[in-house]
Amino acid sequence: MHKEKVVVGIDIGGTNTVFGFVDRTGKILAEDHITTNHYDEPEVFVAALYEKMMITAARIGREVEILGFGIGAPMGNINKGTIEYPADLPWKGIIPLADIFAKHTSLPVLVTNDANAAAVGEMIYGGAKGMKNFVVITLGTGLGSGFVVDGKLVYGHDGFAGEIGHTSIRPGVSNRDCGCGRKGCLETYVSATGLKRTVLKIMADRLEDSELRRFSFEELDSKKIYEAARRGDPIALDAFEHTGAMLGYKLADVVAHTNPEAIFLFGGLALAKELIFEPAKEHMEKNLLYIYRDKVKLLPSELSTQNAAVLGASSLVWSEMDQKR
């Protein structure tokens, strides 16, 4: 009997690890999760995850053939199948994730970071279908990026390409502390946290009234800032404008490096639509060499935020199979 082919997409986050069984069209046949930070040892984590996946597979209700496991994880490294010095996971140092998986399965296990997985997801299931050269920017707590050149994800020599969140806005001038230990990284401005920091900076500089003045830093979030902006709050509007401008500056660099057909914005901040897209587009164009102007599309991701991480991770395996054909 012909079994349906599926791959397992796994998204390892600091709190939860979500997984799903995904068919070639991007349909999730079954999904579930385990709690990442319940497990002090990565070996125990993988054993529990594998067991839970097998139980979930049985729930699909018909027999499927699993082709492989695609994993998106912070600091995931495709070359070595490792997670290296992740800041937000319960495990330290270099975790040989693919090797640990190999104790349970002989199927392919591919590991990369969340933004790279999102880029492949966009190519396989989203708005980048048929595109050969594009970039995906993920805007969450931080800022990630995945570069696709000539139809293939750029991993680079050490497997860590695509960290534009940690390029500097204005070296030696921008002074905002970054979690990576340096100052002025793009993600300290362009991310959910960056937006909050910019609101505080503007409230410090200016006298205008704003509904945001009644929230503490801890209470503030992008949703509150977005809603205030929609109601015309001048400080919220300026914070979005500034955030988009900073993003636009660095997107111009992205274009000058790899000349993509399109740049996709994915994640929370991208949902603010024109509040972020308009200043980003304006400042990107302003900073482009004339040969690039009005050519590069700036588009919202077509992956749904809810399943994107699992879809992106699963797409690693489909993409690998496509290239081997």
Add this chain to the structure above:
Amino acid sequence: MHKEKVVVGIDIGGTNTVFGFVDRTGKILAEDHITTNHYDEPEVFVAALYEKMMITAARIGREVEILGFGIGAPMGNINKGTIEYPADLPWKGIIPLADIFAKHTSLPVLVTNDANAAAVGEMIYGGAKGMKNFVVITLGTGLGSGFVVDGKLVYGHDGFAGEIGHTSIRPGVSNRDCGCGRKGCLETYVSATGLKRTVLKIMADRLEDSELRRFSFEELDSKKIYEAARRGDPIALDAFEHTGAMLGYKLADVVAHTNPEAIFLFGGLALAKELIFEPAKEHMEKNLLYIYRDKVKLLPSELSTQNAAVLGASSLVWSEMDQKR
């Protein structure tokens, strides 16, 4: 009889167009040139160039088989075989160079910009042999770059990837006019001209004596600044330090985008050795995310400056043949 296989490398510059017949090892069997700006029409230029090449081929003294023509030219576009709006050539608009060549030959004609040609040259004949991910920065009157990812030159969607000379050092802060019409582009700091401009800036800001104070802007050149630095001139030394620092800042961005194994510096300024390499390396490392630190090699090009443009251009054809095999 077995004929030796050669390709023709052609370097189109504002004054001269130099060409050479190059074998697979990078040996130039014969070379010559014509004067670019003697020709008002590109069709007449190509006819004259082709005729001159055939006469030169006869000089080799034995029969050779020409496999194709590789052309490096400002604003050369591989996708379309065109030169588009070149600033320094006698022709305007979009020049369909490959199509014009096709009136004379049915062999492959590949056109790209000088820096891309240098990158492929480095891979085929130079220090990047066997490397899959690297970047070449060409430092001349301006600053060019060529990116190689996974063994292939990155051309991008419109064929114009690799213009990091026109990324901004500090958007909105750096104020130096660039020939492209914008302000603060990297090449206004890091190039032969950029170095001169920095010397003038430092002489304006400071009181220290310097042998460079006796030259006009027109008289100054990188050689004079280099020699002054070698003699310990404080202003010349600071100008190199500043130039290297600016380069280092943006090389850190290059690493964060595509994570290369090595970055090669090619051209006049690279010959200043540690005067440029030391500050560039120091400021690149300082601006790198920890996962990249002490991993990326910063190396001098191994192509000789004299023949590099012709070798680079010829390597386009060899590289294309290698990929088709």
